Amino acid sequence: MQQFNVLHVSTDPFSCRLLRQELLCEDDLMLKIIKPRTRRERKFEEQQAVLDVIDRTQAVIEFATDGTILKANKNFLETLGYELSEIEGHHHSMFVKAEDAQSADYATFWSGLASGEYYSDRFERVSKSGEPVWIQATYAPVFDSEGKVRKVIKIATDVSDASARQEAMDGILTGLEAISQGDLRHRVEVSDIKELSTLGATFNAAIEKLEQVVLSVKQVASTVSAAADGIEGSSGELSSRTESQAATLEETAAAVEELSSAVNSSANLAQDVKGIADTAQRTAKDSNKVMDRAVDAMEAIKQSSEEIGSIVSLIDDISFQTNLLALNAAVEAARAGEAGRGFSVVAAEVRTLAQRSGSAAGEIKKLIERSSSQVHSGVDVVAQVGQELQTIIGGASDISERIGHIASGAKEQAAALQEINVGIGQLDQVTQRNAAMVEETSAVSLDLSHNARLLQQRVATFKVGGDAGQGTVRAVQATPETPLQTHRPAA
Structure with missing residues (x-):
């Protein structure tokens, strides 16, 4: 009787898959006995083990060279939300956006696979629910013994979470680029990923506050x-x-x-x-x-x-008396005749003098009266x-x-x-x-x-929500060589 090496004893008849095996049962005890393996069998077994690892960890789907779906493993079906019966026999385009499926690049993609080319990249696909699913995949042609492409296998990994992370980071990067251009109106879409959600919300809040500050500065600058x-x-x-x-x-x-x-x-x-x-x-x-x-x-x-005047009056009186006496003397001389003729002459002279004195006294009196007046x-x-x-x-x-x-x-x-x-x-x-x-x-x-x-x-280089219009704000920017001017009075 030929001897065999006993590798494993088990009560589970489905615990191992072998290409060639014989089972000996005794008292309900199953003995699994493996015959000695050839080098080819060992190589094939290793390849099968690798395929098992890929099947367990990757989303695998097989296509005909024209893109018709042949089969898909559990991981692929779970990733896109389909049952095998829902996709088998359909074209790969059911996983692609309609506009992409109609593009020339998509046709070139399948013609290249049919001619023996392979593609490895990150692709966006559409799930049964219509949600985008990002996968890191390799499309590789499978050749037969004659070197002809018999089918196409895609091995993929769901990287939607990584894509979401990258998309969130790209959004924040875009926001930072907008800030560097002075546009404070840009807001990032908040990711569903917790840590990136916090980062996006914080970014938006910071930009909101910065926009308010710049808007206030604009208003203050205008007022100033x-x-x-x-x-x-x-x-x-x-x-x-x-x-x-x-x-x-x-x-x-x-x-x-x-x-x-x-x-x-x-x-x-x-x-x-x-x-x-x-x-x-x-x-x-x-x-x-x-x-x-x-x-x-x-x-x-x-x-x-x-x-x-009194004296002149007296003189006048004397002249008057003298005149009277001369008159009396003349009368007496006339009575005396020849004897009194000489006396009569004298008496006439005296009378003449008296008259003249009276006239003079009268004139003097008049003059004195006039002088007195x-x-x-x-x-x-x-x-x-x-x-x-x-x-x-x-x-x-x-x-x-x-x-x-x-x-x-x-x-x-x-x-x-x-x-x-x-x-x-x-x-x-x-x-x-x-x-x-x-x-x-x-x-x-x-x-x-x-x-x-x-x-x-x-x-003005900053664009904020309070600005009129959404176009680019053009302003004469101050160069670093244009400093603020400050006047200092002379001491």
Whole structure:
């Protein structure tokens, strides 16, 4: 009897598959005995073991050279959700998108397999439910002993999860590229994979916040730019007004200086006029005294005229009496005849003299009366002149007092104008400093306006949801060689 090597003892009749075996059963004990194997049998067994490993771990499907499905293993059917009866005899195109199945590349794909080419890549396929399934697959032709392609075998692995990961990472990469281009409107699709879902949601939240910040910066930049333009215009206008004010103050200071000089001159002239008025008042008082003496002299003349008039009256009376006596003498001489003729001549001469004395006394009396009347008139005139001199003296005194007040007021005005002049000088200095500060402020406002526009240009490169339209936002970008301008006032 030939001896065999016993490899395994088992109660399971299906625990091993052998090409050639004999079974010896004794008391319900199955002995599995393997005959000695040839080298060819061992090689074939190893190949079969490899195929078993592939069948257990990979999705395997066999096609005819035209793409008709021959059979598929369990892994493939589970991956795409079909039963074997649902796909057997159908074309491979049932797993491909309709637009891809109609393409020239798809036809070239199967013609290449039929001619002996193989393809290894990642492919997108469609499951029974219509969901996309990504597989890493190799399509390889199977040759017969004559070197002709007998069928096509595809060995695949479901890499949908890896594809989803890659797709999620590609989406995030696309989002980062969009950010690098300034587009903050891009959002990534959140993956179903937990860790990538968190990453995508965090990415979207960060972009959302960044978009809000940039939108706020745009609004602030626009507001600052408008305010800077307003400040620039106001600063220019204020600078112009300040310069005009400085020039006006300078002219005012010069005018006040001239006015102060004129008031000082007026004060000095008023003082001189006051001296002249005082002198005129003293002269008027002296003239009043002279007039008083003149009035006294006129009174004395009047009295003398009256006394002369009395004497002339007396002379006139004497002449009248003499004339009467001469007349009586002539009468008596006529009575005496020849003896009294000589006396009569004398008496006639005396009478003539008396008449002449009477006429002269009458003339003198008239003259004295006329002189007395004129003296009376002169006394009245001198009295009026005295009164007028009193009025003049009072007016001169009043004028002198008022001129004194004017001189004092002029001095006070001169002092006040001097203080005003000093104040205007200080105000002019302050205005000059203000003008310098306004000029510096104007320069700062220009820098602010420039920087605000530059900020607007820089943030304009970002595209956010608040922008009008969805097109590319074009803006004049500031180059690194265009720094922000900062004006620093001179120390």
